[in-house]
Structures are given as structure tokens and as C-alpha cells.
Amino acid sequence: MDPVMMLVIVAIIAAILLVEFNKQQNTKHAEGSHISADVQQLYLLKAAEHKIEVIEDLQKSGNTINNTIPNNIEQELANLTKAFEKGDIPLKEFNLKLDGLLNNLGNTSLAQAS
Numbered sequence: 001m002d003p004v005m006m007l008v009i010v011a012i013i014a015a016i017l018l019v020e021f022n023k024q025q026n027t028k029h030a031e032g033s034h035i036s037a038d039v040q041q042l043y044l045l046k047a048a049e050h051k052i053e054v055i056e057d058l059q060k061s062g063n064t065i066n067n068t069i070p071n072n073i074e075q076e077l078a079n080l081t082k083a084f085e086k087g088d089i090p091l092k093e094f095n096l097k098l099d100g101l102l103n104n105l106g107n108t109s110l111a112q113a114s
Contacts (some may be wrong), residue, residue: 053099080098
């Protein structure tokens with residue numbers, strides 16, 4: 001067999017192997033990004049749960065700026081929770097609105113940490 005023909009065959013085989021390897025790497029990368037997205041959602045959900053607990057604790061202890069705010073915040077928290085459970089608002093927006101409620105209660109340290 002001619003050496004040039006042999007080189008062409010080897011080059012074609014190498015190209016096929018590289019394409020297959022690239023497909024496998026892309027598949028692995030796509031699966032990994034899906035897992036990291038799930039982990040991020042879990043962290044956001046855990047943060048939202050913690051913020052709700054802090055808001056409820058602040059309402060119970062009465063550590064608010066003024067007495068009319070807790071009733072409004074309690075109503076807003078109930079509305080936000082219902083909207084999130086229905087799927088009307090995404091988790092990131094839910095967390096941002098919880099930050100706003102924390103700011104209204106005067107607890108800026110937790111809201112800024114998220």
C-alpha cells in the first residue's frame with residue numbers, strides 16, 4: 001500500500017476518534033451543569049427557609065421599628081409563600097422579596113449576606 005494512502009486512512013480514523021471523544025466530553029459537561037443547577041436551587045431553598053424563620057422569630061420577639069409593620073409583613077409573607085407554592089414567582093425572586101421583608105423588619109445583616 002502506498003504510504004500516502006496509509007497516512008490518509010490513519011488521519012480519518014484519528015478524526016473519527018476525536019469527534020467521538022468530543023461528544024463524550026460534551027455529554028459529561030452537560031450532566032455536570034445540571035447537577036450544579038440542582039445544588040444551587042437547594043441552597044436557594046435553604047436560604048429562603050432560613051429567612052422565613054428569622055422573619056417569624058423577629059415578629060414573635062417584637063424587634064421591629066414600629067408596631068404597624070408586623071401585620072403588613074405577616075400578610076406579605078403569607079402572600080409570598082402562597083405565590084411561591086403555586087409557582088407564580090421563581091425561587092430567586094422569592095429570596096429577593098424575603099430580603100426586602102427582612103430589611104423592613106430592620107434586620108439588614110442577613111439580607112445583605114444572601
